[in-house]
Amino acid sequence: MNTQIEISDKPLDIQSCIDWVMSPQSGGIDVFIGTVRNATKGKQVMRLEFEAYKPMALKEMEKIAQQAFDKWPVQKLLIHHRTGVLEVGEVPVVIAVSCAHRDAAFEACRYVIDKLKQTVPIWKKEIFEDGEVWVAAHP
Amino acid sequence: MKINVLAFGIAKDIFGAPSVSVNLNGSTTADLKRSLEANYPKLRQLVSYMVAVNNEYADDEFLIGEKDEVAIIPPVSGG
Numbered sequence: 001m002n003t004q005i006e007i008s009d010k011p012l013d014i015q016s017c018i019d020w021v022m023s024p025q026s027g028g029i030d031v032f033i034g035t036v037r038n039a040t041k042g043k044q045v046m047r048l049e050f051e052a053y054k055p056m057a058l059k060e061m062e063k064i065a066q067q068a069f070d071k072w073p074v075q076k077l078l079i080h081h082r083t084g085v086l087e088v089g090e091v092p093v094v095i096a097v098s099c100a101h102r103d104a105a106f107e108a109c110r111y112v113i114d115k116l117k118q119t120v121p122i123w124k125k126e127i128f129e130d131g132e133v134w135v136a137a138h139p
Numbered sequence: 140m141k142i143n144v145l146a147f148g149i150a151k152d153i154f155g156a157p158s159v160s161v162n163l164n165g166s167t168t169a170d171l172k173r174s175l176e177a178n179y180p181k182l183r184q185l186v187s188y189m190v191a192v193n194n195e196y197a198d199d200e201f202l203i204g205e206k207d208e209v210a211i212i213p214p215v216s217g218g
Contacts, residue, residue, distance in 0.1 A: 034218050050217070053147050053210055056194040057217075081217060093218050113218055121191070121210075122217025123148030134149040135216035139186055 003065045003077050007052050007122075009084040017094045021076040026098035030109035034093035036086050046127045050083045050092055053121040057081070060120045068097070068112055072104040079112060081122060092124070140166060142203060144175070145210040150188065153181045154211075168192070169199040171209070188213045 004020055014033060021029055036048050061079050068074050078096040086092055095112050099105040116122075124135050140163045146154045161174055168190045176182050189212040190197050196212070203209060 051147055051151075052217070053145070053191070053212070056191055056210070056212075059194050117215070117218040119196075119215065120217050121147065121212050121215055123213065124216045125148075134152070134213070136214040137149040137185055137216075 002069070002075065003062070004080075005058055005061045005065060005078075006080045007054050007057055007083060008080065009082065012080050012082055012091050012094050014091065014094055017078050017080055017096045021078050021096040021098040023075055023098060025100060026075055027100045028102040028105045029096060029098045030102070030105035031097075032093070032095040032109050032113045033091055034113070036088050036090050036092060038088045040126055043128055045088065046129060047088065048086045048092065049125040049127065049132075050081075050086065051123045051125075052081065052083050054083075057120050057122050061116065064112055064115045064119070067115070068108045071111065072099065072108040073101075074099055074104065074108050077108070077112070079116065081116075081120075083122075140203075140205055142171075142205060142207070142209055144171070145208070147210065148213045148216075149185065150182070150211040150213045153179050163203070166202050166204075167199065168197045168201045168203060171203060172199075175211070182211075186214045 075098045080094045082092045097109045145158045191210045
């Protein structure tokens with residue numbers, strides 16, 4: 001298998017993600033690490049809560065991975081996403097892509113995270129000191 | 140036709156439950172949206188929302204069957 005796609009409520013292990021996409025044929029590995037930021041629009045964020053429609057989210061992530069393989073000469077591709085409560089500085093998502101050359105790795109990695117944010121049924125709630133908001137739900 | 144509808148994110152808050160049972164007049168995704176919006180007007184305040192049938196996004200003309208897994212997908216915000 002050239003793809004590894006997981007949704008987990010356990011902390012993501014970045015090094016093992018990188019190790020998994022490494023291969024002797026690879027000339028470069030691109031890694032995107034999403035992290036929980038401490039503020040949104042100037043307002044302090046205490047923590048985030050992620051929820052996934054897991055079977056569909058896995059299916060949508062598989063589709064994105066397949067599109068990346070169709071568009072670029074990708075060797076291995078990994079997408080791991082967290083669910084549950086994440087504190088500031090924790091990692092909700094890791095994308096790792098290995099290719100023979102760096103251009104394809106950069107482009108494919110960017111494509112996967114951008115698409116994931118558009119189509120994969122995962123939701124985050126920002127928790128502030130004085131309330132909480134589902135991100136992107138309202139205009 | 141009575142169908143069970145799964146809800147996630149803000150849709151779960153709007154329904155007040157992780158799933159609701161809906162009596163559907165008609166059988167398309169658009170019929171379902173009309174029926175849900177009548178019962179839960181707050182759905183109309185969302186930027187948008189989609190319906191997924193059997194883990195795939197379904198357009199407004201999609202025919203829903205009684206045994207399908209149906210879910211409301213409010214704007215996604217993963218990553």
